Amino acid sequence: MEETRTRSGAGRAALRAAAAEAVPPSALEIVRTRSLSSLVAQELERMILAGTLAAGERLNEQSLATRLGVSRGPVREAVRGLERSGLVVAVRNQGSYVRQVSAEEALEIYDLRAAITGLACARLAEAATPAQLGALRALVKRMDEARRAEDAPAYYATNLDFHAALLAHGAGPRTRRLYEELGNELHLFRRRALVEAENMRESNAEHAAMLRAIAAGDAEAARKAGETHIAGGKRRFRATDITTPQPAASKGENGHDAGDPSSPPRPVAGRRGAGRGPRGAA
Amino acid sequence: MEETRTRSGAGRAALRAAAAEAVPPSALEIVRTRSLSSLVAQELERMILAGTLAAGERLNEQSLATRLGVSRGPVREAVRGLERSGLVVAVRNQGSYVRQVSAEEALEIYDLRAAITGLACARLAEAATPAQLGALRALVKRMDEARRAEDAPAYYATNLDFHAALLAHGAGPRTRRLYEELGNELHLFRRRALVEAENMRESNAEHAAMLRAIAAGDAEAARKAGETHIAGGKRRFRATDITTPQPAASKGENGHDAGDPSSPPRPVAGRRGAGRGPRGAA
DNA sequence: CGACTGTCATCTGTCAACAGTTTGCGGCCG
DNA sequence: CGGCCGCAAACTGTTGACAGATGACAGTCG
The missing domain is CATH 1.20.120.530 (GntR ligand-binding domain-like)
Incomplete structure (x- = not known):
């Protein structure tokens, strides 16, 4: 698809329509109140909680931007917010992943x-x-x-x-x-x-x-x-959940201190780039 | 420089070696690990908690960017994160303010x-x-x-x-x-x-x-x-704190539901633009 | 003299482009 | 035949630039 960065207006309209559906009171009024970043954040949060974006899945900024009809800027801001919220984890030069909760x-x-x-x-x-x-x-x-x-x-x-x-x-x-x-x-x-x-x-x-x-x-x-x-x-x-480690016996040293607070950036499933593969394939 | 993307293999090895060696302190290495956005967020958080940025104060993106030596992008991302954290509140087309806690x-x-x-x-x-x-x-x-x-x-x-x-x-x-x-x-x-x-x-x-x-x-x-x-x-x-409303008597209806969770965007002190005033005047 | 409206500067929101890095695949050498 | 090197592509990080909006001052009219 070559529409990557051509007509952003149509995509934005789509996002507006999608956002307007769930809110009866006003239509374009929310757009005047909320910024695109917040709308994107709301939509991403919805997707994550609904399972559309599965835990551990990688978030492609460009793909999300195109899908929502906005530029990468708002998407990045939204992801940063979600990162602070603990819904996603980000690794520099590698991408953001939907957080996995152990x-x-x-x-x-x-x-x-x-x-x-x-x-x-x-x-x-x-x-x-x-x-x-x-x-x-x-x-x-x-x-x-x-x-x-x-x-x-x-x-x-x-x-x-x-x-x-x-x-x-x-x-x-x-x-x-x-x-x-x-x-x-x-x-x-x-x-x-x-x-x-x-x-x-x-x-x-x-x-x-x-x-x-x-x-x-x-x-x-x-x-x-x-x-x-x-x-x-x-x-x-x-x-x-059978896989949960029952703390049963070991009462002495409750090793809460170990490990990172958020799940590590393990790439989990899903490849990243298709390498040099044919990009024009539809 | 035309060597932009020529020897990535050798460069990678060298960088890895350098990274492995220069572990103990912190140099320009942290820049390779943490993104600018996170560093800016950290710095802003420090400023806010230290009182350099007082509660209710308005955050000028351009000013902050210049002051920290980065562009507005990272600053915006950082502010979005702080907004999610509850440290700042943002109003569309008006700016972000350091949150005031009632x-x-x-x-x-x-x-x-x-x-x-x-x-x-x-x-x-x-x-x-x-x-x-x-x-x-x-x-x-x-x-x-x-x-x-x-x-x-x-x-x-x-x-x-x-x-x-x-x-x-x-x-x-x-x-x-x-x-x-x-x-x-x-x-x-x-x-x-x-x-x-x-x-x-x-x-x-x-x-x-x-x-x-x-x-x-x-x-x-x-x-x-x-x-x-x-x-x-x-x-x-x-x-x-003498100004705190002692709930003393009114036990009946604990009206917690009122008001926004975060303090309103009240502009508080501090003007914004200087209008059309003489900008060159010293 | 007060209220209103027009105009303008500043700032935010958004977008598009540039630079650097990571990663996968193909080829080459041992 | 296996491991290593190099290339190429995609993606992220960052920057600069452009439009829309907000708020205020200044002039003007009642």
Whole structure:
């Protein structure tokens, strides 16, 4: 394809249309507010979380730019942002790769989410309104119905709503953003399906326990119930993932210090250039 | 020079040899490893945290580029990264500003750090080695000496070491990074001096309590002690900052939902362009 | 004397081009 | 026949240049 750098206007229009689809309120208005870089970043993040860009995959700037109908500049800026967010890792003169989250990191993220959920539950136990409690109860009830009907997708969706409501009422905006970012990182685990796997009965029983403690105004119990719930998810996650190194015995030296925080630049699958291969082939 | 792309093989070997030899210090070698964008980002972050770029200050891309001796491209990429990190906020066609952290956000960050510290303490209570315990004890002892000598700077530095050691032994790399980022954000509070203000006696007593619980292997008590310590810092912070809205009475509706997560683009002080004024005037 | 509008300089957003490096493939020598 | 060298291509890193927008000053009208 030779349209690499010819008509950028058409491509941009395409991007605008794609971006406008998901947002009913205004059309070209968002373009006046958001810069191309941010739109590209949003789109890349969506692609990564949706799996269109798989974990470990290499990001070709030129290809992405052409695909989105923009120049390489905005793409580079967006990738830099995503790098800071921890969604991609970059190696100089080599390229950027969608980050791969190891099992250890996934478990660590579970711990963080547990702490945050516990924090929100404790806050909620101290200052929850009857309306908020009612909303949470309704969500638990909906999950129970989904569980009875064995409707896993519905349960999963409502579960997300429940946790979102928990954070919305019991935590500030910064905490919510952090929780969301951690959730996104969890999606980069090599087998993301594990993240969504849940034992509905066990899980919802824990939800109910959290709610009871919150309603009782027992901050300490609520915090613990929240932490336990996420720890349960972590346990179910670990039980499913056979390759996870169970820390079982070695309690002495918890060698957290080893290794890089982000996964190394291992090229993984996928070749880079086609060498001197025929470039005109269509 | 016409040798642009002639002997890449020999040049490569030579460069590799040079790279292998000149490992210890840092020369122009870092430039070969890190990209300009990352270096600029690092420098900007340093400037922001050091106060060279004050909170609310506007970032002029051209000025920064000239000052750092690079083009605007790397600067823009770096700023995008810092924007994702939450250190700056950007408004389209208007510029980027060093983020201003409100009192509410600062308090929220304190809560998050408390949860993280509690997590690390609990982990440590379950799996701390005698060597780690000894190191922590030594730090507490050093702080006590600094307190007796009323050497606030020394106390502050050792306090940082103590918390760093806590995280290094009791948490994973992701947790440590998060803790550091939250600390950086705290530095963006309008009166950053408050963050560093500590009641040395009270603070170190809490350190000792944390250590006791960890040594006793009581994870729950250790977690609580860690949380209490940061909560104490939060309390001291709030007591000093008179403008903080004490949530005292209104327990009913905790309206966390209001407002943007990041401070608005308020232009704050500092004019932008000089208009059509005489530019040559000295 | 106050409010409004026109004009302009500065800055950001974006694009296109240049330079350097890494990498794969083909050929050559041992 | 295997390993090494050299070439070539693609890709990233960086720079410079161009358009659009923003904000402010200055003149003018009510």
